[in-house]
Amino acid sequence: MVAVPKPRRGAITGKRWVFLVSLGLMAGLLFVPAGHSDYLNLTFRNILMYAAMSYGWNLIGGYTGYISFGNVAFFGIGAYCSAVLSKAGVDNLFADVGLALIVNALFAVAVGLPILRLRGHYFGIATLGVALGLTDLASNLDFLGGSGGASIKQIGEAHFTTYYYAMWAVTLACMIATFFIARSKLGYAFVAIRENEEAAQVLGISPTRYKVTAWAIGAMMGGAAGAVFGAANGFIDPPTAFAVDNNVFPIAMAILGGMGTASGPFIGALLLSGANELLQQHFLKLHALFFGGIIVLMILFLPRGLMYLVGLRGGMRRWLSDLAVFRV
Amino acid sequence: MLRIENVGMRFGGLWALKDVSFEVERGTILGLIGPNGSGKTTMMNVISGVYKPSEGEVQYAGRRIADVPTHDVCHLGIARTFQVVKPFANLTVRENVGVGAMYGRLGAKRSARDAFARTDELLEFVGLARVAGRPASDLTIPDRKRLEVAKALALDPEILLLDEVMAGLNASEVDEALHLLRTVNERGVTLIVVEHLMKAIMSISQRIVVLAEGKKIAEGLPQDVTSSPAVIEAYLGARYVKRQAAERERKAAAPPAEPPA
Ligand SMILES: Nc1ncnc2c1ncn2[C@@H]1O[C@H](COP(=O)(O)OP(=O)(O)OP(=O)(O)O)[C@@H](O)[C@H]1O
């Protein structure tokens, strides 16, 4: 009798040890402010911010399989929540993030109910519309500062450090939340929808209900990052809140790291932001070209992300045969 | 317990089902047979709420299936397998079945851990325990069929619709599958079995409904159904039936043959 190893629930979060390494790296990032460098604080705060946004995208795009091109909307709404509170005389990061969570959850449900009934590409296009529409709306609402933008009062002198830690906490929360959601019943509903929506439905899963849930939790993640960013930046206007970079980077990061895993977005954010930073330093003019090139190469050769390489058994041959799935 | 009343299903200009009625009694096994394209899978889709019928209705436990959202049909106690299997390819076998145990009829009461405990029992029962940790995409055809059955069983159904779960199995695997289905039935689950393998379907079914070109052409006990001329015609073609009839006439006209010495 051959002993059958007790199977674990592995696939749904990605490799356990990679997640532990990610947590370790997060712990390491706590020491960035000890370098007393505004440049380092800012650079790593941005990395954390992108990671949090990428986690938000990962729930709907990676876990549930509905590719969104509009998640920057949630980031922008979060940033404007801080602006509105500041205008009302409330300058408290907890309040900023709290308001962003509530507003984004409500907004995501309201918008998600109609557009998440669309399949695949149509959903993606609709999300793009949401982001574009919000940009225009923010430019035309006077109480948000219109196209001129709004300033947000910053707190204290040690503001770089405070905001850095705040962003760190938001990202850690996103990472841990993703890990536990993925392993829970909720995570299995998301993945079942991604793998085969009709089969999921016959197993008792309401696609609309769980898609909206994934979308709304992701919205809260992006919104929290936006709220901290708004306060940290001290100023917000439509091009900053709804920047194209903020829409595209988190998607690329999740894909590079590994969609539908609990470490992918963080690892992707570290590597892609790192690459971007280096390129900007060395190629002042053409860095965006190189960055775009990296994304194209990654999609061509690593469409399942780095997390896939970590789990790969069977070497080059298996890799090439797996790649064939993505080709015509 | 399940009543199909004058069901018609139209796709464009084609009636895949037309005016089909039958009933299924609790605890029984009903065989649903018919030539290719006769509407068997379409009937499964109508009963499981995946399609809303163009005409007529399906009633189960006093509810019209068409009024129930597709994802709630399994909560009423109706489970089905897919002829073209639909595994969650990137999940393990255990996770595939686990999803059913989490969201099926008794799923709301189960934690993820309880669902996996139930899953492990089922994997043992259908013979998939040996591949529990493998991604579903790695499975052989017979194992994919077993997985479909395990996922449906994980819903704790009262009635189970099986669409060609024995296609592609060898003789001994068919026997195992028949044994499995009988055991499921003995535990109180009503079965509707769609199958092309005549021997298998005849041996397991208590009643049989025959479809041809979307219409019900016969219903009854297995031995009665197979001797019905309409059924023979649907399966073997009109020419065969005519030839058989001519043969019989010739035999009747000719003097009885000498008994062999
Ligand atoms: N979704 C659909 N759209 C259009 N036509 C369909 C659809 N589903 C089934 N049909 C048609 O309805 C008819 C019945 O198909 P169905 O799949 O129910 O047959 P079946 O009895 O299951 O056949 P088989 O034994 O080959 O599985 C066929 O002519 C088929 O082409």
Ligand SMILES: [Mg+2]
């Ligand atoms: Mg069929």
